[in-house]
Amino acid sequence: xxxxxxxxxxxxxxxxxxxxxxxxxxxxxxxxxxxxxxxxxxxxxxxxxxxxxxxxxxxxxxxxxxxxxxxxxxxxxxxxxxxxxxxxxxxxxxxxxxxxxxxxxxxxxxxxxxxxxxxxxxxxxxxxxxxxxxxxxxxxxxxxxxxxxxxxxxxxxxxxxxxxxxxxxxxxxxxxxxxxxxxxxxxxxxxxxxxxxxxxxxxxxxxxxxxxxxxxxxxxxxxxxxxxxxxxxxxxxxxxxxxxxxxxxxxxxxxxxxxxxxxxxxxxxxxxxxxxxxxxxxxxxxxxxxxxxxxxxxxxxxxxxxxxxxxxxxxxxxxxxxxxxxxxxxxxxxxxxxxxxxxxxxxxxxxxxxxxxxxxxxxxxxxxxxxxxxxxxxxxxxxxxxxxxxxxxxxxxxxxxxxxxxxxxxxxxxxxxxxxxxxxxxxxxxxxxxxxxxxxxxxxxxxxxxxxxxxxxxxxxxxxxxxxxxxxxxxxxxxxxxxxxxxxxxxxxxxxxxxxxxxxxxxxxxxxxxxxxxxxxxxxxxxxx
Numbered sequence: 001x002x003x004x005x006x007x008x009x010x011x012x013x014x015x016x017x018x019x020x021x022x023x024x025x026x027x028x029x030x031x032x033x034x035x036x037x038x039x040x041x042x043x044x045x046x047x048x049x050x051x052x053x054x055x056x057x058x059x060x061x062x063x064x065x066x067x068x069x070x071x072x073x074x075x076x077x078x079x080x081x082x083x084x085x086x087x088x089x090x091x092x093x094x095x096x097x098x099x100x101x102x103x104x105x106x107x108x109x110x111x112x113x114x115x116x117x118x119x120x121x122x123x124x125x126x127x128x129x130x131x132x133x134x135x136x137x138x139x140x141x142x143x144x145x146x147x148x149x150x151x152x153x154x155x156x157x158x159x160x161x162x163x164x165x166x167x168x169x170x171x172x173x174x175x176x177x178x179x180x181x182x183x184x185x186x187x188x189x190x191x192x193x194x195x196x197x198x199x200x201x202x203x204x205x206x207x208x209x210x211x212x213x214x215x216x217x218x219x220x221x222x223x224x225x226x227x228x229x230x231x232x233x234x235x236x237x238x239x240x241x242x243x244x245x246x247x248x249x250x251x252x253x254x255x256x257x258x259x260x261x262x263x264x265x266x267x268x269x270x271x272x273x274x275x276x277x278x279x280x281x282x283x284x285x286x287x288x289x290x291x292x293x294x295x296x297x298x299x300x301x302x303x304x305x306x307x308x309x310x311x312x313x314x315x316x317x318x319x320x321x322x323x324x325x326x327x328x329x330x331x332x333x334x335x336x337x338x339x340x341x342x343x344x345x346x347x348x349x350x351x352x353x354x355x356x357x358x359x360x361x362x363x364x365x366x367x368x369x370x371x372x373x374x375x376x377x378x379x380x381x382x383x384x385x386x387x388x389x390x391x392x393x394x395x396x397x398x399x400x401x402x403x404x405x406x407x408x409x410x411x412x413x414x415x416x417x418x419x420x421x422x423x424x425x426x427x428x429x430x431x432x433x434x435x436x437x438x439x440x441x442x443x444x445x446x447x448x449x450x451x452x453x454x455x456x457x458x459x460x461x462x463x464x465x466x467x468x469x470x471x472x473x474x475x476x477x478x479x480x481x482x483x484x485x486x487x488x489x490x491x492x493x494x495x496x497x498x499x500x501x502x503x504x505x506x507x508x509x510x511x512x513x514x515x516x517x518x519x520x521x522x523x524x525x526x527x528x529x
Contacts, residue, residue: 009025009033011033011035011051011091012024012025012035015040016037016049016089016091016097017089018040019039019040019041020037020038020039020040020047020049020099021037021038021040021044022035022036022037022049023035023036023037023038024036026048032050032051032052032053033050033051034048034049034050034051035048035049035050035051036048036049036102037049037099039099046102047086047099047100047101047102048099048100048101048102048103049097049098049099049100050097050098050099050100051091051095051096051097052095052096052097066088069085069088069098070142071140071142071147071149071176072085072098072176073085073086074140074141075135075136075140075149075176076101076176078135078140079131079132079135079136080170081128081129081131081132081135081170081171081172081173082132082135082136082172082173082176083100083101083103083160083172083173083174083176084100084101085098085099085100086099086100086101087099100174103160103162103172104162105160105161105162105163106160106161107156107157107158107159107160107161107174108125108156108157108159108160108161108224108228109155109156109157111161111460112156112227112228112231114428114429114459114460114463116231116431117228117229119266119303120300120303121169122225122228122229123296123299123300123303124169125159125161125169125171125228126221126225126228126292126296127293127296127297127300128170128171129154129159129171129173129221129224130221130289130292130293130296131293132171132172132173133151133154133173133214133217133221133289134288134289134290134293136148136149136150136151136176137149137150137214137217137288137289148213148214149176150212150213150214150216150217151173151175151176151217151220152205152212152216152217153175153197153200153220154173154200154217154220154221154224155197155199155200155220155224156224156227157174158173158174158175159171159172159173159174159224160172160173160174198240198242198245199223199233199235199245200220200223200224201220201245201249202215202216202219202220202249202282203219203246203249203250203280204216204282206242206245206246206249206250207246207250213282214288214289215282215285215286215287216282217289218277218285218286218289218292219277219278219279219282219285221277221292222254222274222276222277222278222285223278225273225274225277226254226257226260226274226278229257229264229266229270229274230257230260230261230264231261232260232261234254234255234260234278235248235249235252235254236248236252249280250280251280254274254275254278256271256275257271257274267299267302267303269295269298269299269302270295270299273286273292273295273296273299277292328434328449328451330351330353330354331351331360331434331436331446331449332445332446332448332449333446334351334436334445334446335444335445335446336362336364336438336443336444336445342364342440342443343364343440344364344365344366344440345363345364346361346362346363346364346409346410346411347361347362347411348360348361348362348394348411348413348423349361349362350422350423350426351434357426358426358430358433358434359423359426359427359430359433359434360433360434360435360436361396361409361411361433361434361435361436362436362438363409363435363436363437363438364437364438364439364440364443365407365437365438365439365440366439366440366441367439367440367441367442367447369405369407370437370439370447370448372400372405373398373399373400373405373407373437377398377399377400377401377500378396378397378398378399378450378452378500379396379397379399379496379499379500380394380395380396380397380452380454380458381394381395381396381397381492381496382394382395382458382461382462383395383485383488383489383492384461384465384485385481385484385485385488386465386468386469386472387475388474388475388476388480388481388484389472389474389475389476389477389478389480389481390414390415390416390465390468390469390472390474391412391413391414391415391416391420391478391481391482391485392412392413392415392420392424392465392485393410393411393412393413393485393486393488393489394410394411394412394413395408395409395410395489395496396408396409396410396435396452397409397496397497397500399497399500399501401501406497406500408493409435410489412482412485414478415465415466415469416469416474416478421466421469424462424465424466425462425466427454427459427462428454428459428460428462428463428466431453431454431459432451432452432453432454433451433452433454434449434450434451434452435449435450435451435452436448436449437449437450
């Protein structure tokens with residue numbers, strides 16, 4: 001969540017309300033700035049302080065702000081999927097702020113920039129968002145009455161994901177009630193009040209209807225889900241203006257995910273859910289979040305039922321790279337570089353294609369080996385010792401169980417080098433690379449090409465390593481780093497190979513049969529002990 005400081009900030013180093021010591025700027029958005037702070041009244045524990053972008057000029061607005069914070073505090077206590085609001089106050093210049101639990105992780109916008117979501121992860125995130133919204137929509141008690149709470153600003157920046165360790169990934173919804181306070185009570189113009197949120201607003205919200213209900217949040221959720229699945233917004237606009245966005249939300253028919261991204265393959269029931277959430281008329285959408293949760297649970301069961309490691313349906317991204325993509329066809333037209341020897345070697349190359357720059361790895365092998373390894377089992381590994389030197393060992397492992405053959409292709413990516421950085425960044429951004437095979441016997445033309453995908457975890461690791469490189473100071477020379485990485489690589493070889501053997505066994509037997517065998521082995525071990 002921490003972002004680097006690019007300017008001097010007047011709040012850093014100051015105490016707010018003689019209690020909260022502002023330590024660092026960790027986020028900026030349309031409604032204000034978020035700071036890391038220490039709570040002096042509670043032993044210096046870390047909290048997040050959001051200072052809003054407006055000054056409260058009169059008593060009525062100050063009371064309204066306090067009421068919205070009270071709402072947020074109640075919701076945070078009721079649901080683990082809503083950020084906890086701990087306190088509120090005003091700076092010396094009457095600028096409002098509120099104090100939240102400090103979350104360590106990333107918001108959904110940051111995640112979607114670097115990694116596509118698996119179908120399982122997509123459903124899990126959506127279910128948690130819905131559980132938070134369901135809690136809010138059911139309402140809170142205020143002076144003996146129940147008030148349903150509509151968020152009004154569901155967007156990727158307001159969905160935060162943390163790794164709890166014990167409970168796994170937990171989704172937290174941010175800014176409950178605050179968006180409504182800003183748009184209705186701050187004296188802003190209509191256009192100003194939508195800065196940063198226009199792409200996710202429901203048509204009725206943009207029309208300024210006073211009595212928005214839960215179905216407005218459901219529309220925003222539909223836009224968010226569409227973007228999570230395709231990597232793109234469902235609507236096209238001519239300019240980033242209020243008028244253009246209103247025309248899109250009110251009159252543009254939502255496309256299917258395949259129309260926006262032909263590589264996306266999702267269950268029919270999920271496609272139907274997306275389009276109903278994006279209905280222009282509130283009466284045609286799901287009427288409650290509970291109805292959305294029912295469909296998501298159905299999708300979750302369907303994915304579990306259809307689970308197969310052979311098709312990699314759970315561990316692969318939703319927007320899979322097609323088996324015969326345009327860039328693959330372009331790879332087949334490539335020739336072996338004249339400055340490279342005709343020998344069993346391998347090296348990375350950034351390939352300029354009609355789809356942009358693609359990371360590739362070129363390998364020359366005997367013709368029979370290319371045949372043996374084509375479309376067989378493979379694995380991509382990254383080995384690092386970033387604490388010593390910013391360098392990665394990028395390993396591609398090819399495996400043919402039938403002939404008990406394994407081929408290890410490796411290359412050092414020096415992240416102090418511009419080329420190494422660019423290759424690592426493109427691997428993270430693209431999420432895949434092409435492996436080009438050239439035959440020793442016929443070395444000129446590319447003989448075959450494979451597309452290897454990276455896991456979401458690997459893509460995030462690459463991004464984190466690149467960020468770490470900017471701050472790192474090498475403790476050893478690059479040649480020493482290579483020696484250490486080679487040793488680590490040798491230690492991991494048997495573990496990597498075992499993983500490939502298990503994948504091959506699972507695919508051959510079927511997941512359920514493999515699982516049954518695994519349980520049998522466990523029972524045998526228990527009985528012997």
